Amino acid sequence: MGKNTKNRLLSVSEMYEADRLTIESGLAGIDLMEAAGLSITREITKRWSPKKTVILCGPGNNGGDGFVVARLLEERGLKAQVLLLGERDKLRGDAKINSDRWAHDVLPLSPDHLHGADLIVDAIFGAGLAREVDGIVAQTLEAAKKLQVPVVAVDTPSGIHGGTGQVLGTTLPANLTITFCRPKTGHYLYPAKKLCGELIVTDIGIPDHVIETINPQTEVNQPQDYFPWPDEETHKYKKGHGVIIGGQQMTGATRLGAICARRVGAGLITISAHGAAYMIYRQGEAGNIVSNDDLDTHLNDPRKNAFLIGPGLGIGEKRQLVVEQLLESSKALILDADALTMLKDWQWKERNAETILTPHEGEFSRLFPEITGSKLEKAKAAAKQSNCTVLLKGPDTVIAAPDGRAVINDSGTPWLATAGSGDSLSGICLGLFAQGLDGFKAASLASWLHGRCAEAFQEGLIAEDIGDILPSVIKTLKNMHSSY
Numbered sequence: 001m002g003k004n005t006k007n008r009l010l011s012v013s014e015m016y017e018a019d020r021l022t023i024e025s026g027l028a029g030i031d032l033m034e035a036a037g038l039s040i041t042r043e044i045t046k047r048w049s050p051k052k053t054v055i056l057c058g059p060g061n062n063g064g065d066g067f068v069v070a071r072l073l074e075e076r077g078l079k080a081q082v083l084l085l086g087e088r089d090k091l092r093g094d095a096k097i098n099s100d101r102w103a104h105d106v107l108p109l110s111p112d113h114l115h116g117a118d119l120i121v122d123a124i125f126g127a128g129l130a131r132e133v134d135g136i137v138a139q140t141l142e143a144a145k146k147l148q149v150p151v152v153a154v155d156t157p158s159g160i161h162g163g164t165g166q167v168l169g170t171t172l173p174a175n176l177t178i179t180f181c182r183p184k185t186g187h188y189l190y191p192a193k194k195l196c197g198e199l200i201v202t203d204i205g206i207p208d209h210v211i212e213t214i215n216p217q218t219e220v221n222q223p224q225d226y227f228p229w230p231d232e233e234t235h236k237y238k239k240g241h242g243v244i245i246g247g248q249q250m251t252g253a254t255r256l257g258a259i260c261a262r263r264v265g266a267g268l269i270t271i272s273a274h275g276a277a278y279m280i281y282r283q284g285e286a287g288n289i290v291s292n293d294d295l296d297t298h299l300n301d302p303r304k305n306a307f308l309i310g311p312g313l314g315i316g317e318k319r320q321l322v323v324e325q326l327l328e329s330s331k332a333l334i335l336d337a338d339a340l341t342m343l344k345d346w347q348w349k350e351r352n353a354e355t356i357l358t359p360h361e362g363e364f365s366r367l368f369p370e371i372t373g374s375k376l377e378k379a380k381a382a383a384k385q386s387n388c389t390v391l392l393k394g395p396d397t398v399i400a401a402p403d404g405r406a407v408i409n410d411s412g413t414p415w416l417a418t419a420g421s422g423d424s425l426s427g428i429c430l431g432l433f434a435q436g437l438d439g440f441k442a443a444s445l446a447s448w449l450h451g452r453c454a455e456a457f458q459e460g461l462i463a464e465d466i467g468d469i470l471p472s473v474i475k476t477l478k479n480m481h482s483s484y
């Protein structure tokens with residue numbers, strides 16, 4: 001993870017730490033709150049001209065931000081009504097100061113006081129959400145949902161945990177969420193990702209050096225710079241020789257992986273197969289090498305530097321032995337699909353080479369039944385326990401390294417939920433692995449490229465299209481600089 005912190009994602013405690021260090025360094029909390037309220041007001045007035053904004057305020061600083069928005073909207077001639085959870089005279093600190101600056105009445109937070117709203121600002125809970133939302137708050141959020149007017153969430157929609165992205169009790173889906181300094185990890189994890197609507201990150205004065213000091217270990221996945229561009233003097237043996245253990249029946253899975261591995265730049269790809277499957281692979285794509293040598297021969301060839309096992313493999317004792325032999329080798333290794341299923345009882349031990357595991361949620365819970373938590377927490381814990389790079393698949397794929405670094409991928413479309421899509425992903429990983437990227441970089445870049453292929457192709461994508469469209473996605477990398 002480089003020094004640049006612009007792609008970092010904060011946990012809730014890191015956000016509090018950033019506030020604390022900023023205030024300690026001389027910036028007043030009240031100024032941060034004013035900046036937060038100003039940015040929210042600016043984003044609202046850019047998009048809407050509400051006749052009546054109802055602002056739902058909670059008892060903490062999230063509510064304090066809400067009071068600032070009420071005042072600033074009114075200063076711009078826009079009518080605002082504050083509904084407050086709890087007693088106004090019990091507010092403390094910066095929230096109290098901003099309540100005092102709001103010269104109008106507040107009404108109790110209740111579904112009865114939502115009428116007439118043509119815009120809602122949700123400032124009940126943000127980072128301080130401590131338990132499930134229930135009672136009058138839940139009733140008000142449910143009633144607000146039914147109004148079907150635009151909703152602007154301050155920091156997070158109330159009820160969403162900023163770290164995990166989970167809903168605690170209930171929440172109010174937003175059209176726009178405005179958060180401060182850096183996104184929180186929860187903004188990129190489902191279900192929060194879809195409940196936040198458009199996400200805007202605004203600068204409220206927290207300096208970059210504060211984030212550098214905290215050094216958060218999670219980023220949004222922006223791996224474009226890792227792409228292994230070939231230099232002019234290269235030759236195929238310099239670009240790696242990947243081996244895929246060919247499935248005996250689901251031969252298509254192996255072939256999809258092989259195409260993607262070659263498209264992403266691997267010098268050579270060998271499919272290792274026997275019997276009837278060997279003949280099928282021989283009749284397949286002309287650029288694949290197909291070999292019926294035994295595994296030892298491949299493992300003893302120093303040029304064959306990266307192996308993939310799992311796609312279309314099937315399950316059985318013989319295959320289990322192949323998986324074990326690969327695990328004991330010193331080759332870079334990707335374990336996918338059926339290979340993960342057969343790993344179930346494997347005692348995690350040190351491999352002396354890079355390893356990537358690519359489970360979906362079901363495979364993950366069979367592999368790591370004792371690990372629970374958010375998707376991010378699960379991937380991080382599994383990477384640490386297994387000493388492997390873990391690529392936990394889904395619409396919010398998380399890639400975690402054993403040393404604690406993690407990225408959340410945000411490229412892709414629901415069209416990736418199609419047979420063979422995962423085989424293409426592990427093939428891309430193999431191609432990058434073969435070219436010498438480490439496990440974390442290979443998995444991060446593969447996941448991003450895979451998602452971009454779906455975005456480029458759009459409707460009607462099937463697995464075969466991923467390899468076809470990869471070259472045009474790679475082309476876009478040439479002019480791209482990582483930014484979000």
Ligand SMILES: NC(=O)C1=CN([C@@H]2O[C@H](COP(=O)(O)OP(=O)(O)OC[C@H]3O[C@@H](n4cnc5c(N)ncnc54)[C@H](O)[C@@H]3O)[C@@H](O)[C@H]2O)[C@@H](O)CC1
Nearest residue numbers: 019032033060061062125126127128129130131132133155
């Ligand atoms: N200096 C700062 O700390 C800044 C904070 N800011 C805002 O402050 C927020 C964090 O403020 P707080 O730490 O006060 O936390 P919140 O305002 O998010 O919530 C804390 C309050 O809600 C109560 N609460 C939590 N969950 C509840 C539940 N389920 N049901 C009922 N009550 C519940 C707590 O008891 C506490 O009173 C951020 O999300 C952001 O909006 C911004 O103003 C920027 C500066």
Ligand SMILES: [K+]
Nearest residue numbers: 122125156158
């Ligand atoms: K909120």
